Amino acid sequence: MAEPLKIALAGLGTVGTGVVRLIETNAELIARRARRPIRITVVSARDRGKDRGVDLSGYAWDDDPAGMATRPDVDVVVELVGGSDGPALTLARNTIAAGKSFVTANKAMIAHHGLELAAAAEQAGVALKFEAAVAGGIPVIKGLSEGAAANEIERIYGILNGTCNYILSTMEDTGRDFADVLAEAQRLGYAEADPTFDVEGVDAAHKLSILAAIAFGGQLRFDAVETTGISRVLAADIAQARALGYVIRLIGMAEADFSQGTPRLFQRVRPHLVPFDHPLAHVDGATNAVVAEGNFMGRLLFQGAGAGDGPTASAVVADIIDIARGEKGVGFSMPAAELRAMEPATTGHRIGRAYIRFTVLDRPGVLAEITAAMRDAGVSIESLIQKGRDDEAGEVIVAMVTHEGPESAVSEAMRILEGADSLTAPPLAMQIIGQ
Amino acid sequence: MAEPLKIALAGLGTVGTGVVRLIETNAELIARRARRPIRITVVSARDRGKDRGVDLSGYAWDDDPAGMATRPDVDVVVELVGGSDGPALTLARNTIAAGKSFVTANKAMIAHHGLELAAAAEQAGVALKFEAAVAGGIPVIKGLSEGAAANEIERIYGILNGTCNYILSTMEDTGRDFADVLAEAQRLGYAEADPTFDVEGVDAAHKLSILAAIAFGGQLRFDAVETTGISRVLAADIAQARALGYVIRLIGMAEADFSQGTPRLFQRVRPHLVPFDHPLAHVDGATNAVVAEGNFMGRLLFQGAGAGDGPTASAVVADIIDIARGEKGVGFSMPAAELRAMEPATTGHRIGRAYIRFTVLDRPGVLAEITAAMRDAGVSIESLIQKGRDDEAGEVIVAMVTHEGPESAVSEAMRILEGADSLTAPPLAMQIIGQ
Numbered sequence: 124m125a126e127p128l129k130i131a132l133a134g135l136g137t138v139g140t141g142v143v144r145l146i147e148t149n150a151e152l153i154a155r156r157a158r159r160p161i162r163i164t165v166v167s168a169r170d171r172g173k174d175r176g177v178d179l180s181g182y183a184w185d186d187d188p189a190g191m192a193t194r195p196d197v198d199v200v201v202e203l204v205g206g207s208d209g210p211a212l213t214l215a216r217n218t219i220a221a222g223k224s225f226v227t228a229n230k231a232m233i234a235h236h237g238l239e240l241a242a243a244a245e246q247a248g249v250a251l252k253f254e255a256a257v258a259g260g261i262p263v264i265k266g267l268s269e270g271a272a273a274n275e276i277e278r279i280y281g282i283l284n285g286t287c288n289y290i291l292s293t294m295e296d297t298g299r300d301f302a303d304v305l306a307e308a309q310r311l312g313y314a315e316a317d318p319t320f321d322v323e324g325v326d327a328a329h330k331l332s333i334l335a336a337i338a339f340g341g342q343l344r345f346d347a348v349e350t351t352g353i354s355r356v357l358a359a360d361i362a363q364a365r366a367l368g369y370v371i372r373l374i375g376m377a378e379a380d381f382s383q384g385t386p387r388l389f390q391r392v393r394p395h396l397v398p399f400d401h402p403l404a405h406v407d408g409a410t411n412a413v414v415a416e417g418n419f420m421g422r423l424l425f426q427g428a429g430a431g432d433g434p435t436a437s438a439v440v441a442d443i444i445d446i447a448r449g450e451k452g453v454g455f456s457m458p459a460a461e462l463r464a465m466e467p468a469t470t471g472h473r474i475g476r477a478y479i480r481f482t483v484l485d486r487p488g489v490l491a492e493i494t495a496a497m498r499d500a501g502v503s504i505e506s507l508i509q510k511g512r513d514d515e516a517g518e519v520i521v522a523m524v525t526h527e528g529p530e531s532a533v534s535e536a537m538r539i540l541e542g543a544d545s546l547t548a549p550p551l552a553m554q555i556i557g558q
Numbered sequence: 559m560a561e562p563l564k565i566a567l568a569g570l571g572t573v574g575t576g577v578v579r580l581i582e583t584n585a586e587l588i589a590r591r592a593r594r595p596i597r598i599t600v601v602s603a604r605d606r607g608k609d610r611g612v613d614l615s616g617y618a619w620d621d622d623p624a625g626m627a628t629r630p631d632v633d634v635v636v637e638l639v640g641g642s643d644g645p646a647l648t649l650a651r652n653t654i655a656a657g658k659s660f661v662t663a664n665k666a667m668i669a670h671h672g673l674e675l676a677a678a679a680e681q682a683g684v685a686l687k688f689e690a691a692v693a694g695g696i697p698v699i700k701g702l703s704e705g706a707a708a709n710e711i712e713r714i715y716g717i718l719n720g721t722c723n724y725i726l727s728t729m730e731d732t733g734r735d736f737a738d739v740l741a742e743a744q745r746l747g748y749a750e751a752d753p754t755f756d757v758e759g760v761d762a763a764h765k766l767s768i769l770a771a772i773a774f775g776g777q778l779r780f781d782a783v784e785t786t787g788i789s790r791v792l793a794a795d796i797a798q799a800r801a802l803g804y805v806i807r808l809i810g811m812a813e814a815d816f817s818q819g820t821p822r823l824f825q826r827v828r829p830h831l832v833p834f835d836h837p838l839a840h841v842d843g844a845t846n847a848v849v850a851e852g853n854f855m856g857r858l859l860f861q862g863a864g865a866g867d868g869p870t871a872s873a874v875v876a877d878i879i880d881i882a883r884g885e886k887g888v889g890f891s892m893p894a895a896e897l898r899a900m901e902p903a904t905t906g907h908r909i910g911r912a913y914i915r916f917t918v919l920d921r922p923g924v925l926a927e928i929t930a931a932m933r934d935a936g937v938s939i940e941s942l943i944q945k946g947r948d949d950e951a952g953e954v955i956v957a958m959v960t961h962e963g964p965e966s967a968v969s970e971a972m973r974i975l976e977g978a979d980s981l982t983a984p985p986l987a988m989q990i991i992g993q
Binding site: 145155156254261265270340400439 | 840869
């Protein structure tokens, strides 16, 4: 059998130790599949003394991760340190500059610096791989960049953040409110102490921008993702959506329009209403799922574990196996120089139905004020319900579903009502996903 | 840009003309993704004069598909002729012998001759690719052999035949019986004039054996797939299943047991009861879906269009793009010599719940006879319902769900009741899929 592929592993958190465990547990099988053994030679992390539940005595230890790139006993560097810049980025640049392949699970770094790194890797003739950066154990980057490569992708959307999905589906199952479920998720270790990146949609936006670049052959535009998280979703919204035949999910969605001049890119992360009979309505807990729609393949769905040590390690090692097989690929499914500049799309042209919820003071004229704003903005109301909230005196909820119409009309209605005295909080508008 | 990759296309049926349309429509995009243009140079089919709705005047025509392999204007041969042997197999062997890569959508040929062809392709240093042979437009072969490559796969199962799924979901929606829905599907072109391969599960068995070889690193054993089709599923079964919280789906399932000596392979195609909250319960119409369970990645689901010209062409051209990118892969995710011989598993050890339905004469003692057989075989009954059939005089249906227990006990009960006078047809046993 061929020479082993020698791996340096930077970062020994949950995913890093998962990679160690996987490569040890499945060593024999991996060697058969990769046509050569895969061997970790050196590891690095902040604290050498920490007990991680895996035996590291067989590997060299390097206190300087950035230096691992140039070690003679290393063919591929695996970065699981995290952070969009700093040591992770230094390590990526050093590894590629040293003419070695680089594998990472770092979505923030790829969302911010993916284009630069992909171009450098091509120049150096090495692989840059980041399957684990999006949707954990689901091979969605491979699925899009290779499996769906023959298609013009028209739209991608999906559930890209396991923490949000866990919180929303727990709210759904228990009727509890966001803050309560978040606190529990933090106690259980399902949410970070600072949950902002997850619950405000930033993590999903990182992943969406990576998928969009691959799907549409465009340059990464993380800066242009319109992002709304789930912190303002109420238990009452979930109950109301259910009564109407929907569940609420945080959906990242991207569409491209190549019909005129500079291609336009629409990217948005926002809670949506998903009808019960849509496959995404049955994605519960920390599961992730991605839908891609292509001009020949039709609709494709990938679903699986979106996080966790095992699934993420599975994606990291799949990348290593590709490299061992000599299949380097290119970062974003085509050479970096081929990726087109794309301008953010205005969303006003989008047509659809929306759910809009107001929390208002229970006093005369409030409903008239809201419905007048809808009329003036040209929003046609399909159904409306007003109900008191048990938990807060004097406050009621007004929830409506619109007929199909332009999103710009909904935005205009929101603008008219901005700062209205009778609203106790800004309204929340969520698009309804069609069949 | 690099030289075009030159394609010979044998077979111009629905999928063949789909490939022509795709390669023309998405030419510019494919060249960017493949890093070189992909160009059809020569085509071949039985009838040159037939109008196929695509302009073939730009391609050479060859009356002898087998001879295309040795033409100097061909780099890759795409076989869409079909049939497990005959011209398709000759073309495959000729192409590989000529040192050229071979792409096919032919599940029957791969199920029967895949191992031989994979070994020959490795020997010749060319690619053998057959993504389109399983589950149409879903990149499940790539997903298993590359995306999930780091995992020991414990089980794969899924909905692999679109015709059966269309018939079952139409029976479900309309309450009509099998024969009636099949006849309609034939009129609409969703089912073949001779539907045996589809409705008796042979097509699904071909696909299952291919997936099992890839998932478990074993030699293909199409001969060892235990196959039961859907032709004996009654509208009454579907109604009864629904009342119990299930839908009926034709499921192909494979499991491997490496725990002792020669690995054991369990492969079965059979209608199953799927609980409403399982992702496969929401796979309707001609959609396919495959679930793979790995020791690190957990459960992965791929879902999409299982047939049709566009989706199948998408898979064919994805294989061509891989070849254009220089990523040849190996047929079954590891070299043919590494694939282990596997022996068929006895299924008796499997534990689960089952649905068993009898059609019986409406006379005293029938229920006693059935329940006595269950008792004697050690099958524990969880629930039982007896109801008359409206459409056939004197015949009633007895449907039961068993408690969890060994499949061998259910088989034994079936054996005891074999040929019993009171049964008007052989009973139908269907396993119930767990969560």
